[in-house]
Amino acid sequence: MSLASQAPAREDAPRWFPQRSALVFCAPMIVNGTVLPFFPVWLETHSLNDHQIGVILAVPMVVRVIFAPILAMFADRMEERTGILVWSGLLCLATAVALFWTQSFWPILLVFALQGAVFAPYIPVVESMLITGVRRWGFDYGSMRLWASLAFIASTLVGGHLIGLYGGAMVLPVMTVGCIVMSAMGLAAPRIGRVPRRAVAATGKSGQRASLSRFDLHLVMIGSSVVQAGHAMLYAFASIYWAQLGYSGTAVGILWSAGVLAEVIAFFFARQLSRTFGAWTLIRFGATIAVCRWLLFPLDIGYLGYFVLQCLHAFTFAFCHIGIQRRIVDAVHEEQEASAQGAYYFYNGIFMAAATFASGYIYAAFGLHGYYVMSAIAAVGLGCVIVAWYLQPQRAGSGGKTSESR
Template identity: 50%
Template sequence: MILSDSAPPVLHLAPRHFTTRLALLFSGPLLVNGFAMPFFPIWLATLHMSDPEIALILAVPMFLRVFTAPLAGVLADRMGERTRLLHVSAVLSLLTALALFVSDSFWFILVVYTLQGGVYSPYVPIVEAIALSGVRRWGFDYARMRLWGSIVFIVATMIGGELISLVGGSMVLPAMALSFAVMIGITFLAPKVGPPRRPSTLTSLAAPQPKALRRRDVQTLILGVGLVNGSHGMLFAFSALYWSKIGFTGTEIGLLWSAGVLAEIAMFVVAKPLLLRMSLWVMILSGAALAVGRWLLFPLDLGFGGYLALQTMHAFTYALMHTGLQNQLVRQVPEEQEAGAQGLYFFYTGLSTAVCTFISGYAYAWYGASGFYAMSAVAALGVSLIVAAWTMQRGPAMTRRAA
């Protein structure tokens, strides 16, 4: 849960229908992702690309976003009115989606999809920044705005699953292009909130790290959680291909993806009462440890019901751990360094996900679903770093009590 801070009062009123307009802005990219995340790898497979080639096409844009998103954050903050860059990002994203119709060669798709990753990367962070401006200045409910994007993602995934069953992978590019066109239209509804009062999360990556973020315990904690997040890379890249291979229909694949998102939403809904009953370290470590088990179970012959249950673990392996980390950072990092902490989290998670996605191409090509054991090892490394961070923070606390 995100609450407004104690920023100085503003004289102007909030833009009209701010919450509704932000809900639509969040829905645009999640409409795209609802088609692209589960089914773009299936389209690549219809072009007879190898698993390492698919992984490379998916991973390279992730690497690029880690470095282009901070630059875009700097540019957006300096432009004053961030909605200008929002329009540019949406239009260029559509152009790259249309360019994918030109050729089905590996190198062409790699270059164009990488460009798409670069021009698409500023969109969500800018929308997040506008939403948080509304939270800080006028007290709007962030969760209410963000929730509708998740609902749109589920609807798009279910529609995509039906279309995959009916027409196959050929539906992916038209669905993506149409979604980007819708996204362009939505950008004209973006409320103008003026220049930011503090640097954005991504802008902070381009600045030297403040003292609190140089502490070994904080760095180790964020890196550990970033690795656990990154271990989901193989799920994002190859789960739909694997489920299709073992006979699941497009509708069933859509249901499996939707189950993970619904579980995530449910966890965020109950997060506030959980924070009153659970230690933050228990939240972080239990989510990370369950990720290890999730990837160990994935290669087993679980059937549709088993995989449905496994997908609901996303509530723990991402949402619970993420909630615990964010609240731990609130305790460990001063408010004026909040953007820097979030920027560091974005960097470690993005880089880990890109590396794991690249590795997963070879793991899946060589070992099939058993390649998820490699993701379990990555998550286990993340758990060990989280435990190390807990030990580092516990040591000084015990020293102070003894004194």
């Protein structure tokens, strides 16, 4: 039995829980929708080389993965875990403002790394809040999560248009607005309190060994994170490459938005996908598509070709993410929810940081052919997922019986 199936009546939920949760998740995506595709463009305006750009993008990721699991575990021990969101937003705002006064490599690296530290707990805590809504009250994860992706699209389109008009200098003002929204949405977040004792007892009666210490759970999170690390070169250098091809800021924004729109569609159908396919099937399929996506990227495929490859983000990210969130719900108690999200955030961050750091050197040495390395990275992640599936204790082939073996 899935832990999510034990949810009590929705009348117990905070008022407007799905709507408020969706809005809270939109806030950090406004920042990510600007930083992810366009911060490298801002860095180029400061005459930084490919190696320096790779370092500046990678170091904050390392900082995030150090702080995310620590602060997530701290949030699990708070009477109200969402209280951490307000100060995270305010400190992010302070670092965004500080970036206006940075001009060279070391000051930019220092301030951006600090922003990575204070940004670290926001998304894991919001993810844990959404999953709590799934566990306790049976809300649909995908219908709440998709609004964050729509916010990413809007931020990317607006940012791309402004950069097309005024250049890379517009990245910081949009980032600052996003940090203000993060602070405000932290105040609007639904207060869900700590997990009730009766909920802990109920999950403890599940037929599964519900624990964050399960090796197969960590291995599948690692495998999915390695697959996501294969996106590193896309995130770091795709906007620069597309601009070199002569595509406008708006055209580049459309390419980024196409990927996230496809992701939104996948999240919209998340409940139906989960009913039709097992979590393992979603993750394995997404990882397989990732291997193929990066094999095709170096080809001369034109704007339409890149548009189609961006749409594959529905599989390479959304399918993997939906599958992992379902595995977390089924594998751990609610009292460990933020810790589980922090662990997944840690794995995502550490592998993405390593791949981003390496991508600067790989792209400088091989150019577009470096995407073949990204394909190999995704293949390693797929291998980890397959091994994790084989090792899960409730797998039918291991003597257990569960729909999650699919």
